[in-house]
Amino acid sequence: MTAQLVAHRQCYVEPVAKLEVLNVSAGYRDRLVLRDVNLEYGAGIHVLLGPNGAGKTTAFRVLAGILAPFEGTVLVDGADPNTQTEVKSLIALATHRSALAPRLSVVDNLRYWARILGLPSGPSEERIAEVLDLLGLTDLADRRIGSLSRGQNQRAGLAKAFLGQSPILLLDEPMSGLDPSTTEQLAGHLRTLADQGHTVVVSTHALADAYRFADDVTVLQEGRIVGRGEPAALRTALLGSAYRLCIRGSGDVPAVLDRLGHRYEEQRGAVVVEVPDEGAAERLVADLVREGIGVREVVPARNPLEDVYQQLQREGASRDAA
Amino acid sequence: MSALLWRMRRERLRNFATVFLPFVLTVASMVALPLLSDDSGMNGAAGSARLGLQYGAHGDTVAAGLLLILMPGVIALHGTVGAGLAVRNVVGAEAGVGALEVMLGAPYNPASIAGGLLGYALVVTTGQWAVMSALGALALALSSALHHDSLRPDAGYLTLALLLPLLATWAGAALALLLNLLFPRLSQPGAGALAGNGGGLVSLAAMLPGFGALLAMSIALDPLGPTRLLLYAGGVTVLITVGSLTGIARGFRPESVLSSSA
Numbered sequence: 343m344t345a346q347l348v349a350h351r352q353c354y355v356e357p358v359a360k361l362e363v364l365n366v367s368a369g370y371r372d373r374l375v376l377r378d379v380n381l382e383y384g385a386g387i388h389v390l391l392g393p394n395g396a397g398k399t400t401a402f403r404v405l406a407g408i409l410a411p412f413e414g415t416v417l418v419d420g421a422d423p424n425t426q427t428e429v430k431s432l433i434a435l436a437t438h439r440s441a442l443a444p445r446l447s448v449v450d451n452l453r454y455w456a457r458i459l460g461l462p463s464g465p466s467e468e469r470i471a472e473v474l475d476l477l478g479l480t481d482l483a484d485r486r487i488g489s490l491s492r493g494q495n496q497r498a499g500l501a502k503a504f505l506g507q508s509p510i511l512l513l514d515e516p517m518s519g520l521d522p523s524t525t526e527q528l529a530g531h532l533r534t535l536a537d538q539g540h541t542v543v544v545s546t547h548a549l550a551d552a553y554r555f556a557d558d559v560t561v562l563q564e565g566r567i568v569g570r571g572e573p574a575a576l577r578t579a580l581l582g583s584a585y586r587l588c589i590r591g592s593g594d595v596p597a598v599l600d601r602l603g604h605r606y607e608e609q610r611g612a613v614v615v616e617v618p619d620e621g622a623a624e625r626l627v628a629d630l631v632r633e634g635i636g637v638r639e640v641v642p643a644r645n646p647l648e649d650v651y652q653q654l655q656r657e658g659a660s661r662d663a664a
Numbered sequence: 665m666s667a668l669l670w671r672m673r674r675e676r677l678r679n680f681a682t683v684f685l686p687f688v689l690t691v692a693s694m695v696a697l698p699l700l701s702d703d704s705g706m707n708g709a710a711g712s713a714r715l716g717l718q719y720g721a722h723g724d725t726v727a728a729g730l731l732l733i734l735m736p737g738v739i740a741l742h743g744t745v746g747a748g749l750a751v752r753n754v755v756g757a758e759a760g761v762g763a764l765e766v767m768l769g770a771p772y773n774p775a776s777i778a779g780g781l782l783g784y785a786l787v788v789t790t791g792q793w794a795v796m797s798a799l800g801a802l803a804l805a806l807s808s809a810l811h812h813d814s815l816r817p818d819a820g821y822l823t824l825a826l827l828l829p830l831l832a833t834w835a836g837a838a839l840a841l842l843l844n845l846l847f848p849r850l851s852q853p854g855a856g857a858l859a860g861n862g863g864g865l866v867s868l869a870a871m872l873p874g875f876g877a878l879l880a881m882s883i884a885l886d887p888l889g890p891t892r893l894l895l896y897a898g899g900v901t902v903l904i905t906v907g908s909l910t911g912i913a914r915g916f917r918p919e920s921v922l923s924s925s926a
Contacts, residue, residue, distance in 0.1 A: 370919045370922065371919065403765075403769075403922060406768075406769040407769065408765060408768040408769050408918055408922065409918060409919060409922065410918075427771050427772060427773045428771050429771075430769060430770060430771040430772075431770075431771040433769060435765075435766055435769040436766075437762045437765055437766060438762075439761055439762035440761065440762070441761050441762040441763040441765070441766040442761060442763075443757065443761065443763070444761065458767065458770060459770060460771075502766075512769075
């Protein structure tokens with residue numbers, strides 16, 4: 343557990359709703375999608391990562407109590423949502439489709455869902471105004487859903503999920519279609535909710551986003567969990583602590599690296615070097631500066647989760663081949 | 665345009681052909697009905713005249729009798745068309761945007777969602793039946809006034825004329841809901857389509873109780889009388905309704921909605 347996560351857990355203001363998935367196999371009629379999945383989610387931001395068809399959407403459906411597992415148990419705060427439907431009120435689900443009526447305005451759609459969720463009419467008007475403001479939709483409140491862009495539609499769908507202030511949020515691909523500034527705002531809001539004790543489960547293809555805001559990442563492949571942990575810890579466990587750095591600077595960087603005994607690759611005006619750990623990276627930068635190189639940029643050669651993701655996929659493929 | 669025609673051909677002319685099915689059914693009944701009449705020489709006019717006379721028509725007994733025979737059936741037929749559309753529009757639209765999936769994630773079980781949809785369909789179709797019945801009564805009153813008649817249908821006829829269309833409409837709604845929930849793809853655009861608009865097959869199936877009511881009124885009112893006809897035809901519609909609701913209760917599974925919306 344990271345220090346950051348510990349700090350978050352110390353400032354919870356609401357009781358935490360826990361999600362547990364115990365030995366779950368699930369799917370549709372005779373098609374098995376999830377195989378023997380075990381998960382436990384508490385407060386924080388949890389990212390489900392996996393290629394198309396890995397079972398992320400099915401996992402969300404099982405977590406939300408929409409799809410009963412073939413085997414195993416799902417528990418929401420200790421209760422099975424498939425038999426005790428009232429615990430579903432602890433969960434808000436945003437699917438990859440907005441679930442909003444195209445001919446109704448944004449605000450009327452939210453009123454409709456407030457009724458379905460059984461929110462009292464007076465407070466729900468205030469709450470609708472809050473979520474519209476939160477997602478930058480106030481100016482679009484009276485626009486019909488059908489006339490909105492994909493990103494605006496996505497925001498309206500998220501507004502629906504935020505309406506009920508549920509302690510558990512299941513957001514399937516919430517960042518898809520959002521512009522960078524809205525993505526940033528949404529990530530900030532999810533962090534605030536996690537800090538308040540909400541359990542936020544997000545599926546995404548955007549590895550950069552996952553690395554930046556996830557407290558932990560679960561990698562799904564062909565319905566199985568092939569890796570789980572904090573992004574950095576997951577990376578270290580799978581790949582060791584080595585880093586590939588992309589360095590840009592004034593002066594002859596390759597010549598200096600030769601002199602210092604580092605192996606490197608030149609890529610589009612930059613030099614990529616592998617170092618064994620963070621300390622070695624700091625020493626390398628200091629050496630370059632001492633050798634007269636004006637270091638302009640040192641960044642990871644690519645998103646560290648990308649390496650993790652590819653390594654897990656390679657392992658999965660070789661396991662299947664065996 | 666050529667691309668659209670190519671697509672229609674690829675879809676095995678489904679969109680082109682299905683639009684003719686209701687038309688073919690109606691024409692077939694127009695051809696078949698006189699053959700079923702036991703008064704072939706009069707093509708049913710004698711029965712209509714008898715009914716008109718029985719209920720007080722003097723000016724044009726055949727026209728008044730035909731109106732009395734056809735009006736409940738026409739209301740039933742249009743009521744079931746409305747039922748099919750109402751159910752398709754709500755289930756198809758909700759499934760199409762993924763709302764049924766989110767509803768299943770709300771604190772409701774599948775039975776309560778199906779019950780809510782059924783309640784909605786019954787309220788809408790009952791409202792439509794009430795408006796059409798009022799308009800039908802107005803049309804009968806107008807016809808009566810124009811022919812200087814004073815139509816006074818008996819209680820048996822009035823009960824039949826009001827109840828049979830209502831029961832047929834409810835049966836149409838239950839049948840449409842059964843098909844929409846068990847096979848939601850049928851209500852999606854492009855599936856089971858009527859001229860490119862989704863849900864044609866569901867609408868057609870929902871129309872059957874209304875069509876049956878129209879046929880029953882045309883063929884059986886004169887020989888059976890209103891009370892026995894209500895018992896038989898009404899019984900069939902009740903059976904359809906109960907059968908559909910049983911089918912929904914036993915067959916509706918969340919994954920049928922999910923697999924069609926995922």
